[in-house]
Amino acid sequence: MHDSIIDRSKEITILELLDRVLTKGVIITGDVVISVAGIDLIYLGVKLMLSSVETMEQLKAGKPILKKIAYQNTYEVQP
Amino acid sequence: MAILIYSLIFIKDRQAQLNxxxxxxxxxxxxxxxxxxxxxxxxxxxxxxxxxxVANQANAIRFAEIIDQLDQQFTLLPMRFGSIVDTLDTVSQMLKTNYQGFIKNLVEVENKVEFGLKIYCDPEKLKEELRLKSESESEILDDSNTEHSVSVYRVYVNKKLKAHRLEQKLLSYIEGVTAEFSEIIGQWDAKSKIKKMVTSAKVVDAVFLINRAGKVDLVRSIEGLQAKYPRLSFVLTGPWPPYNFVDVTLK
Structure with missing residues (x-):
């Protein structure tokens, strides 16, 4: 019903999703984070992904309405 | 081999359904x-x-999808991507050691879902609109036709005063929007985290937890708010698992 009048944005949803799954939720700390060749793999990966998230955020700041592609979790209300 | 943990489910007597x-x-x-x-x-x-x-975007999204599928049916605490332990015994030990903390968190999010709301604006356009509105209402006095206008000092002070008043009007405008939004989510007695004026363009960044059944009313309310403030852009996302309302750090 509401979905017909509310646009959806895949990009914004992915941005929101990554922000949540990478930086929120139950955290395991201690010696269980995987390292490869002395490099903290998870930490490294998260930093790389956050960099792309920030880029998307900057793009979005200037143009809050991006593409309108159906995706289940986003409801974007336009003026 | 390692063990990757996706979520902690408040299973109660629904183990068979989960299986x-x-x-x-x-x-x-x-x-x-x-x-x-x-x-x-x-x-x-x-x-x-x-x-x-591999900590790439595809795996992170897949990880979140699995949690989301489970969240459709069960109350759960989502784990952060990359939550790995060495053996299944470690998982059992983790549950035992942190059991009360998990239960406390699960009770707080039971049958609730998270939504996010970001409100954006074009600050310059919005200020211009507020300026025009103010001038039409004669709220900002224009002294250009008075004898004081010959004074450079007076012109400068007037200009600064106008700019200051516009800033105040913008802040007041945003405060008004935020207050209305808070009132809307207040009807669900929602837990919320609201940041205002995050940047000049992102004026509100909020996450909140409401009952699962509240989605339709929430969307309708935000639509109403959008219609009332056409110069702002409202981006509502959800429902999400309660990522922002988990307060557990495992040791």
Whole structure:
């Protein structure tokens, strides 16, 4: 019903999703984070992904309405 | 091999339902999902080769999808991407050691879902609109036609005063929007975290937890707010698992 009048944005949803799954939720700390060749793999990966998230955020700041592609979790209300 | 943990489910007496669902699902890289239970809590996990846990966008999204599927049916605490322990025994030990903390968090999010709302504006356009509105209402006095206008000092002070008043009007405008939004989510007695004026363009960044059944009313309310403030852009996302309302750090 509401979905017909509310646009959806895949990009914004992915941005929101990554922000949540990478930086929120139950955290395991201690010696269980995987390292490869002395490099903290998870930490490294998260930093790389956050960099792309920030880029998307900057793009979005200037143009809050991006593409309108159906995706289940986003409801974007336009003026 | 390591054990990747996806979520902690408030299982109560629905273990059979979860087992049926897990049979139809796959973990990261197509692995089987396994339930490790203690009392009323079940951890959903899968085996994973350490080298296969590449922290890229595709895996993060897949990880979130698995949690989202489980969240459709069960109250759960989502784990952060990359939550790995060495053995299944470690998972059991984790549940035992942190049991009360998990239960406390699960009770707080039971039958609730998270939504996010970001409100954007073009600050310059909005200021211009507020300026025009103010001038039409004669709220900002224009002294250009008075004898004072010959004074350079007076012109300068007037200009600064106008700019200051516009800033105040913008802040007041945003405060008004935020107050209305807070009132809307207040009807669900929602837990919320609201940041204002995050940047000049992002004026509100909020996450909040409401009952699952409240989605339709929430969307309708935000639509109403959007219609009332056409110069702002409202981006509502959800429903999400309660990522922002988990207060557990495992040791």
């Amino acid at each position: 049926d669902q897990l049979i139809t699902m796959n973990g990261l890289n197509g692995t089987n999902l396994v339930a490790i239970s203690l009392g009323e809590i079940t951890a959903v996990v899968s085996e994973i080769k350490k080298i296969e846990l």
